[in-house]
Amino acid sequence: MKRPGRVAVIGAGILGASVGWNLSRQGAEVVLVDTGRPGEGVTNWSFSWVNASNKTARRSYFALNVAGMAAYRELATALGPDSWWFPGGHLRWADDPAAEAKLLEAARLLAGWDYRLEVCTGAEVRRRLEPALTVPDEAPVVFYPDEAWVHGRHLVGRLVGRAVASGAELRSGTSVHDIGTGADGSVRSVALSDGSRLDVDAVVNAAGPDAAHVAGLVARHLPMRREPGAVTRLACTEVPVRRAMHAPHIEIRPDGDASVVLHSREIDALIDTGEEPAELGARLHASARQVVPGLGTARVARTRVAHRPIPGDGFPSVGAVPSVPGYYEAVTHSGITLGPVIGRLLAAEILTGTPDAMLADFRPDRFPAMASGEV
Ligand SMILES: Cc1cc2nc3c(=O)[nH]c(=O)nc-3n(C[C@H](O)[C@H](O)[C@H](O)COP(=O)(O)OP(=O)(O)OC[C@H]3O[C@@H](n4cnc5c(N)ncnc54)[C@H](O)[C@@H]3O)c2cc1C
Incomplete structure (x- = not known):
C-alpha cells in the first residue's frame, strides 16, 4: 500500500495527539486540527486513571488496556515524566x-x-x-501497584510539542466542517471553519465526543452512547492523597501540588435529573470528606460535565473504514489508558497498511453502514 502523503488529524485530545505524534515522528506530513486548544476537551475532564483492572468485560479489551499501561511506561522514558505521569498504583x-x-x-x-x-x-x-x-x-x-494517573492536558501539550518539533502543523481554534472525497470515494481534502481548505490524503477522526458528527462528514454512521460524567477539581493548600483511589461512593486522585480531582458514578446518575454542576460538585466534595477528612478545608474550584466518547457497543472504534479510503477512526472510552497504545498501533497501520491483530475486535466496520437515504 502507498504511504499517505498529508494526514489531517481531527481533534487534538489524547487520541489525536498520540496518533499525530507517532505519525510525524515517523516522517509523515501531519496537520493537527482542533476546534479549541489541544487537550482541553474531555481529556482535561477525566478521572484519568490508567488501568486494566476495570476492563475485564472481554479478554481482548483487557489485553489492549494492559498494552496501554505498558505504552505509558515507554512514553515516560521517551518524553520524560515531569508534570504528566504519576505512577504509584x-x-x-x-x-x-x-x-x-x-x-x-x-x-x-x-x-x-x-x-x-x-x-x-x-x-x-x-x-x-x-x-x-x-x-x-x-x-x-x-x-x-502498576496502575497510575496522568495529567491529560499536560501530556497532550508534550505530545503536540513533540509532533510540531518533528514537522507537524497545528491549527487550533478552527473546526473541520467538511471532508471532500474524490470520484472513487477516497478522502481528498478538509474544509476548516476559518475558511481554508487543505488537500490531504487521509484523515483521522479523533474528535472524541464529537466523533459521530465527523463520521457523518463522510456519510458514515458511528453510533455513540450518551454517558455524561461530572468531574470536580478541588483547590487545596496541601494535597492529602498520593495516588488514585476508588473509595466507597467516590473516586479521588491528586491533580498536581494544589489540586484534587473527584468523580463518582453515583453522582453521574444525577446529571440528567437537572442538578446544576455546582450542586454535583458540592455532593462530590461532601462524599470525599468522609474518606479524607483533610479535604474539608479544600474548596470546589470547578465542576464540569463532559461526555464520554463511547462507541455504541462500549468498545473502541479504531482503524480504517474500507468503504472510504483514507478515512480512519480513533474513538474510544478509557481513552486516557488507551491513547498512547492506539496512537502507536494506528500510526503504524496508516503508514504500512498492515492491520495489527491487537485491534482486530475493535474495527470501525463492525458498525453497519448508513442505511440508504439516511444522512
Ligand atoms: C467523567 C469521566 C471520567 C473518565 N475517566 C477515565 C479514566 O479514569 N481512565 C480513562 O482511561 N478514561 C477515562 N475517561 C475517558 C477519557 O477521558 C476519554 O476516553 C479520552 O479523554 C478521550 O480523548 P479524545 O482525544 O478522544 O477526546 P477529547 O479530549 O475530547 O479530544 C477531542 C478533540 O477534538 C476536537 N474536535 C471535535 N470536533 C472537531 C472538529 N470538527 N474539528 C476539529 N476539532 C474537533 C475537540 O475540540 C477536542 O479537543 C473518562 C471520561 C469521563 C467523562
Missing part, C-alpha cells in the same frame, strides 16, 4: 458486603490473568501508603 475498597465480595472476586480473576495486585487491610494501607484515609482497620483494600 491505585487503591480500591468497598463498604458493604456485596460490593466487597465483588471486589475480591474481580481481584481473584485478575490475579489469574497475571495482573499484579495485593490485598491489604485498611490499617496496612494507612501505615504504608495513605495515612490520611478513614478506611476501617480490618477492611480489605486491593492495591494495584
